[in-house]
Amino acid sequence: xxxxxxxxxxxxxxxxxxxxxxxxxxxxxxxxxxxxxxxxxxxxxxxxxxxxxxxxxxxxxxxxxxxxxxxxxxxxxxxxxxxxxxxxxxxxxxxxxxxxxxxxxxxxxxxxxxxxxxxxxxxxxxxxxxxxxxxxxxxxxxxxxxxxxxxxxxxxxxxxxxxxxxxxxxxxxxxxxxxxxxxxxxxxxxxxxxxxxxxxxxxxxxxxxxxxxxxxxxxxxxxxxxxxxxxxxxxxxxxxxxxxxxxxxxxxxxxxxxxxxxxxxxxxxxxxxxxxxxxxxxxxxxxxxxxxxxxxxxxxxxx
Amino acid sequence: xxxxxxxxxxxxxxxxxxxxxxxxxxxxxxxxxxxxxxxxxxxxxxxxxxxxxxxxxxxxxxxxxxxxxxxxxxxxxxxxxxxxxxxxxxxxxxxxxxxxxxxxxxxxxxxxxxxxxxxxxxxxxxxxxxxxxxxxxxxxxxxxxxxxxxxxxxxxxxxxxxxxxxxxxxxxxxxxxxxxxxxxxxxxxxxxxxxxxxxxxxxxxxxxxxxxxxxxxxxxxxxxxxxxxxxxxxxxxxxxxxxxxxxxxxxxxxxxxxxxxxxxxxxxxxxxxxxxxxxxxxxxxxxxxxxxxxxxxxxxxxxxxxxxxxxxxxxxxxxxxxxxxxxxxxxxxxxxxxxxxxxxxxxxxxxxxxxxxxxxxxxxxxxxxxxxxxxxxxxxx
Numbered sequence: 001x002x003x004x005x006x007x008x009x010x011x012x013x014x015x016x017x018x019x020x021x022x023x024x025x026x027x028x029x030x031x032x033x034x035x036x037x038x039x040x041x042x043x044x045x046x047x048x049x050x051x052x053x054x055x056x057x058x059x060x061x062x063x064x065x066x067x068x069x070x071x072x073x074x075x076x077x078x079x080x081x082x083x084x085x086x087x088x089x090x091x092x093x094x095x096x097x098x099x100x101x102x103x104x105x106x107x108x109x110x111x112x113x114x115x116x117x118x119x120x121x122x123x124x125x126x127x128x129x130x131x132x133x134x135x136x137x138x139x140x141x142x143x144x145x146x147x148x149x150x151x152x153x154x155x156x157x158x159x160x161x162x163x164x165x166x167x168x169x170x171x172x173x174x175x176x177x178x179x180x181x182x183x184x185x186x187x188x189x190x191x192x193x194x195x196x197x198x199x200x201x202x203x204x205x206x207x208x209x210x211x212x213x214x215x216x217x218x219x220x221x222x223x224x225x226x227x228x229x230x231x232x233x234x235x236x237x238x239x240x241x242x243x244x245x246x247x248x249x250x251x252x253x254x255x256x257x258x259x260x261x262x263x264x265x266x267x268x269x270x271x272x273x274x275x276x277x278x279x280x281x282x283x284x285x286x287x288x289x290x291x292x293x294x295x296x297x298x299x300x301x302x303x
Numbered sequence: 304x305x306x307x308x309x310x311x312x313x314x315x316x317x318x319x320x321x322x323x324x325x326x327x328x329x330x331x332x333x334x335x336x337x338x339x340x341x342x343x344x345x346x347x348x349x350x351x352x353x354x355x356x357x358x359x360x361x362x363x364x365x366x367x368x369x370x371x372x373x374x375x376x377x378x379x380x381x382x383x384x385x386x387x388x389x390x391x392x393x394x395x396x397x398x399x400x401x402x403x404x405x406x407x408x409x410x411x412x413x414x415x416x417x418x419x420x421x422x423x424x425x426x427x428x429x430x431x432x433x434x435x436x437x438x439x440x441x442x443x444x445x446x447x448x449x450x451x452x453x454x455x456x457x458x459x460x461x462x463x464x465x466x467x468x469x470x471x472x473x474x475x476x477x478x479x480x481x482x483x484x485x486x487x488x489x490x491x492x493x494x495x496x497x498x499x500x501x502x503x504x505x506x507x508x509x510x511x512x513x514x515x516x517x518x519x520x521x522x523x524x525x526x527x528x529x530x531x532x533x534x535x536x537x538x539x540x541x542x543x544x545x546x547x548x549x550x551x552x553x554x555x556x557x558x559x560x561x562x563x564x565x566x567x568x569x570x571x572x573x574x575x576x577x578x579x580x581x582x583x584x585x586x587x588x589x590x591x592x593x594x595x596x597x598x599x600x601x602x603x604x605x606x607x608x609x610x611x612x613x614x615x616x617x618x619x620x621x622x623x624x625x626x627x628x629x630x631x632x633x634x635x636x637x638x639x640x641x642x643x644x645x646x647x648x649x650x651x652x653x654x655x656x657x658x659x660x661x662x663x664x665x666x667x668x669x670x671x672x673x674x675x676x677x678x679x680x681x682x683x684x
Contacts, residue, residue, distance in 0.1 A: 197405060197407065199403045199404075199405050199407040200407050200409060200410075202372075202374055202394070202401075202403070202407065203401070203403055203407035203409075204409075204420070205373075205374075205393070205394040205395045206372055206373075206374075206394050206395070206399075206400055206401045206469070207395075207400065207420050207421030207424055207468070207469070207472065208395045208421050208424030208425055208472070209395055209424055210393075210395055213424070217420075218409060221411050222410065222411060
């Protein structure tokens with residue numbers, strides 16, 4: 001009897017997150033998917049068919065029979081969307097790599113810092129989250145614009161003689177993404193490095209490795225789970241990023257998040273923007289599955 | 304000591320004035336901030352010696368080992384290895400290898416990979432590496448585990464991989480930091496002898512750090528007993544046990560009954576010590592110089608004390624009356640705690656050489672404690 005109660009209770013506990021996912025993820029996704037199969041129309045809501053719950057079974061069948069894959073075929077046929085997807089993935093990949101270049105040394109420095117200052121450093125990494133993301137991205141406009149802080153400084157330092165044109169370019173988008181997502185990369189790498197037994201590095205040096213070789217042969221491979229986790233945490237949201245390309249990018253910046261927003265708000269084409277979102281999700285499922293696999297593998301090797 | 308091999312019996316370069324030390328610490332001090340881990344320490348270790356650094360945690364023994372490995376630089380003083388000053392030489396250029404307490408096996412490499420790691424760093428040709436790895440695997444009896452990862456091995460197997468890895472490079476000196484600390488008692492005893500065999504076979508110099516005195520006594524040619532960054536005594540296990548040079552060493556190694564008193568009569572070859580607190584006069588061989596009235600210590604091991612119900616012939620010296628307070632039966636021996644009339648508790652051990660004793664000593668039995676003049680040791684430090 002007690003066993004039965006325990007099993008019921010444990011099922012209940014597990015069901016809470018599932019329920020959460022069902023209500024706030026799966027059902028909305030089904031709605032989005034349904035809209036993506038609809039046609040745009042001038043109405044409220046701006047698509048057809050709408051499912052009328054009161055129309056009964058026949059009404060449902062009627063609605064479903066009007067569903068079509070037109071939006072998806074349109075996405076495939078218009079090179080704009082293909083380009084936007086491709087360029088999003090490329091920008092996300094480059095910025096992930098740049099974030100790694102900046103973030104790894106930060107994480108390494110934090111993990112090797114004396115234990116007394118480590119928590120302060122950790123705090124400093126998290127600190128930017130206390131300011132709204134939007135405000136921080138806006139602040140970059142002030143830094144990067146032609147008469148902005150960066151150009152003023154470089155002119156004053158005599159490094160350049162004419163202001164650099166950074167704002168409204170892909171470079172500005174990269175800077176924005178690297179800046180915004182840096183903590184997401186630093187934290188997982190820091191946590192794997194901090195857990196690492198430093199005597200492994202000493203052992204490598206003892207066996208004849210100069211410190212740099214010891215880093216590449218021991219520290220880096222052992223921090224890979226953190227690197228992989230951090231990179232996905234940057235890459236996945238960066239692909240769909242909308243705010244940064246919108247504020248910092250220019251007309252040349254083609255990213256799927258921005259395209260989606262345009263379809264949704266400017267063109268009021270909910271079905272097409274839903275289709276864009278569904279395809280984006282499908283594209284991201286591949287790296288997410290890879291990420292999960294590497295997490296599972298890391299957990300297994302820890303045992 | 305006769306049970307040890309003939310090589311070991313003859314091996315005593317520290318008694319040979321001609322012998323050149325292989326490792327010397329010369330007035331080495333190491334400070335971490337305000338804390339002095341190693342304090343003006345000098346020590347010599349000879350080639351092919353099995354040397355143990357023994358002490359409680361925080362006594363500086365691990366720091367000494369780490370300085371030898373090159374992970375720490377002495378604050379002052381110098382370390383010579385085979386005549387060469389080691390200052391400024393990084394760990395990866397030193398002809399010593401260390402076995403870490405945690406073993407520090409590389410978790411992302413197989414057993415083979417771990418053993419080959421140091422050899423690859425030396426740029427050894429691949430076929431030679433393979434041969435050496437195979438030889439090492441055979442040496443530590445892990446041939447069938449070559450392809451396993453460290454987390455798939457038992458504690459004892461990991462320990463042997465760690466050993467094989469640092470022996471593979473054929474270092475001049477092998478440093479072992481608590482090599483058996485993570486093993487259970489039975490395995491530890493077996494491994495002690497394996498380590499000794501290995502050291503003999505390879506003809507290496509071993510420096511072992513341990514807090515386990517039994518381990519040090521079993522394995523080492525000589526033991527350095529350390530306390531607060533200083534070496535208290537360097538001697539063979541038997542000397543450290545039977546002839547400790549100070550109260551600290553006598554107390555640290557093994558079980559001991561310690562008496563504090565004053566030298567009342569100094570005779571040729573003998574000294575009488577008055578121990579007023581315990582109402583006993585001790586007559587002992589004058590193994591050290593002392594003068595009348597000097598306060599001295601006297602240490603005697605439990606197994607060197609006799610217990611009897613009968614009153615000994617001479618009760619004036621080296622004898623006291625008391626009752627059995629506690630009995631600890633270990634199978635091979637029994638340790639009796641005797642409460643003297645002064646209230647002091649003395650430990651006396653007797654070997655259970657026969658299976659059954661008629662009328663054995665029991666709780667609250669009145670007994671006499673006595674010992675010979677050469678049973679204990681006079682301590683002036």
